[in-house]
Amino acid sequence: MRNKKLFSAFLMLLITMVSLTSASYAWFSQNVAVQLEGLELNVEAADGIQVSTDAENWRASLDVQDIIDGYTGHTNQVPSILSPVSTIGSQSTGNFEMFSGSLNEEGTTTLTTTGPVTEVAGTFGEFIAFDLFVRTTTTEAIYLDDVSDIGYVSGDGTSESVGLEYSSRIAFFNQGTDGTYTPATARALAGGTSATQVIWEPHALSHTTAALGQGASTTEKTPYYGVKAAGTELPLSDFASQTEYFELVETITPDTDTVPFDTTNPDNIIFTAEPGITKIRVYVWFEGQDIDNENSAALGLSNDADSYLSLTIKFLKLEA
Amino acid sequence: MGGKVNKEKKGISVASLMLNTFFVLLIILAGIITIVSLSTQDEGVANVAGFIPYSIQSESMEDTIMKGDLIFTRVYDGETLLDQDEIISFFAMEQNQRIIKTHRILEVNDDGLMVSYTTQGDNNIIEDAEEVPPGDVISVYNGVRIPKVGYALDFFSSKYGFLFGIILPMFIFFIYQLYVFIELIVEMKYEKKKQA
Numbered sequence: 001m002r003n004k005k006l007f008s009a010f011l012m013l014l015i016t017m018v019s020l021t022s023a024s025y026a027w028f029s030q031n032v033a034v035q036l037e038g039l040e041l042n043v044e045a046a047d048g049i050q051v052s053t054d055a056e057n058w059r060a061s062l063d064v065q066d067i068i069d070g071y072t073g074h075t076n077q078v079p080s081i082l083s084p085v086s087t088i089g090s091q092s093t094g095n096f097e098m099f100s101g102s103l104n105e106e107g108t109t110t111l112t113t114t115g116p117v118t119e120v121a122g123t124f125g126e127f128i129a130f131d132l133f134v135r136t137t138t139t140e141a142i143y144l145d146d147v148s149d150i151g152y153v154s155g156d157g158t159s160e161s162v163g164l165e166y167s168s169r170i171a172f173f174n175q176g177t178d179g180t181y182t183p184a185t186a187r188a189l190a191g192g193t194s195a196t197q198v199i200w201e202p203h204a205l206s207h208t209t210a211a212l213g214q215g216a217s218t219t220e221k222t223p224y225y226g227v228k229a230a231g232t233e234l235p236l237s238d239f240a241s242q243t244e245y246f247e248l249v250e251t252i253t254p255d256t257d258t259v260p261f262d263t264t265n266p267d268n269i270i271f272t273a274e275p276g277i278t279k280i281r282v283y284v285w286f287e288g289q290d291i292d293n294e295n296s297a298a299l300g301l302s303n304d305a306d307s308y309l310s311l312t313i314k315f316l317k318l319e320a
Numbered sequence: 321m322g323g324k325v326n327k328e329k330k331g332i333s334v335a336s337l338m339l340n341t342f343f344v345l346l347i348i349l350a351g352i353i354t355i356v357s358l359s360t361q362d363e364g365v366a367n368v369a370g371f372i373p374y375s376i377q378s379e380s381m382e383d384t385i386m387k388g389d390l391i392f393t394r395v396y397d398g399e400t401l402l403d404q405d406e407i408i409s410f411f412a413m414e415q416n417q418r419i420i421k422t423h424r425i426l427e428v429n430d431d432g433l434m435v436s437y438t439t440q441g442d443n444n445i446i447e448d449a450e451e452v453p454p455g456d457v458i459s460v461y462n463g464v465r466i467p468k469v470g471y472a473l474d475f476f477s478s479k480y481g482f483l484f485g486i487i488l489p490m491f492i493f494f495i496y497q498l499y500v501f502i503e504l505i506v507e508m509k510y511e512k513k514k515q516a
Contacts, residue, residue: 002508009501015347016494023350023490026357027482044413050434050453057398058434059455061413137433147416181433312416 038080039064040153043132043282044314046145051315055133055183055277067130068123071187075119076130082309083126084167084288085117088226088252089197094175094190095119095281096197098127099227101288113227127285133186134278134315141269145314150202150284155307163208165309167290169254171283172270173197179276186277198270201254201287211291223253224289270315284311343493350486353476365420365458370395372459374409374422375470375477380441381407381422385461390469391422393459402437404428407461410439410452420458423448 041064045051050058054071070076085098099115119129134142150168152161174196178186207216216222271280286293359368366372376389384407385391393409402408402425409422426447427438436451475481 002504002511006501006504006508009497009504013494013497013501016343016490016497019347019350019354020487020490020494022358023354023482023487026354027479027487029358042413042416042418046450048436048451050436050455052455057455058453059411060450060453061411061418061456063418135434137431 038308040310042312046316049315050135052133055186058135075121077119077125078123078128079125082286084286084293085126086227086288088228089199090228091191096283101227112232113230115230129283132280132282134273136273137275140273140317142271142273142315142317143268144270145316148312148314150311153308153310159307163292166203166206166292167286169199169201169285169287171197171199173281174271175279175281177274177276177278181276186279189279198255208292216291221253222291226252226289346489375473380443382443384442385465388468388471390466390473392464393461395459396457398454409458411456
């Protein structure tokens with residue numbers, strides 16, 4: 001009898017222990033937020049436009065995890081911390097040619113550029129690049145809604161950005177349309193000579209104090225020397241070497257800025273989606289040659305370690 | 321005197337039974353919430369063997385589904401063409417945040433190439449602003465709802481509700497059971513010693 005009692009007590013103790021352990025584990029795992037720190041990324045589509053990261057599952061909105069997951073064989077590169085790179089929007093094998101660079105300011109200032117940088121799937125890299133698929137049944141001119149933005153979000157609610165986002169760029173590289181609505185065919189699209197691209201500078205008219213001191217404009221887009229080739233230690237101050245310098249860089253002006261989001265202005269068309277599945281390669285980067293990409297901005301978003309970049313892209317189409 | 325002792329013993333037995341019943345129910349509740357928490361968590365949605373429970377947070381579907389109800393839905397396969405009047409749970413964007421809505425299908429838009437659903441809450445005056453593509457549909461309501469239980473699930477699923485409503489009482493019960501177990505062992509050892 002006593003043994004039975006002991007056995008019952010032991011069983012009850014065991015059940016309670018197992019329940020307590022699993023409940024504690026469940027509570028703990030629910031409250032440990034696992035997220036990509038430093039970046040919030042949303043892609044939305046309005047007006048019946050459908051978007052996808054794999055050309056098969058069609059949705060009205062995508063978040064950063066959807067983009068990281070992509071499809072088998074994708075090269076979606078989604079780091080949470082971006083480093084400055086530069087490009088003129090030139091294309092090679094279906095991708096933008098992005099270059100890293102560094103300035104040596106000891107003695108004669110020289111510029112060294114390396115690249116093009118290879119895009120690798122995952123959460124590492126200097127810039128964001130991912131495939132986006134858009135499905136329509138009629139030809140649609142696609143614009144950006146004015147909630148589209150890349151901005152700084154304070155983690156502690158009081159810190160302010162040091163202005164790194166002012167040098168941000170978002171590009172939409174139209175790699176073509178598959179008119180047969182076949183996912184595998186759409187995924188394989190890679191641009192080519194007919195591919196078009198638009199570079200958007202969200203904060204074209206906002207500048208750091210230092211940039212304003214150098215004459216940056218608050219009324220129109222400021223051109224810059226985008227990097228187009230790799231080169232070593234090219235002196236910037238020696239204009240006798242100007243020819244060599246311009247072998248590395250090219251003057252470009254972003255195709256569009258945030259003001260105004262005027263759908264009657266054809267310059268604000270981000271891309272044209274033909275009937276079928278259109279593949280867009282989206283790039284997000286801090287332009288290293290931008291006038292706002294200087295040392296004070298390069299300290300990071302701010303001194304608030306919990307701050308992060310928030311990127312929203314929302315497509316809409318011209319209403320008939 | 322004997323009667324008083326018997327009454328006291330009876331009282332203790334009843335209290336003990338009630339306490340044990342309470343803690344058994346607590347263990348069952350903890351088990352349910354633990355299973356829901358640990359089950360497949362796809363995009364923040366708990367999938368328990370193909371069914372997804374939701375606690376309704378708004379009045380948009382009243383009087384069909386009331387705020388605070390716990391409803392059960394079956395996971396959507398992503399391919400089946402849904403019917404008009406079916407009630408679906410789906411992802412939607414509101415003020416840059418992804419939320420889950422449960423509304424009725426007003427119209428199925430299928431041109432042979434693309435499918436989307438026009439939806440509306442039964443208690444809403446106008447239809448939802450954006451059509452719902454199949455990829456945003458999470459699950460389909462199967463008609464099972466438990467009134468007001470959603471509120472309890474919300475509380476016990478919250479960080480502090482779970483901690484103070486389930487884990488803390490279970491921890492106290494565990495200590496009590498440990499005490500009972502040790503007491504029994506001590507008693508048995510004492511009796512053995514006595515017999516020896």
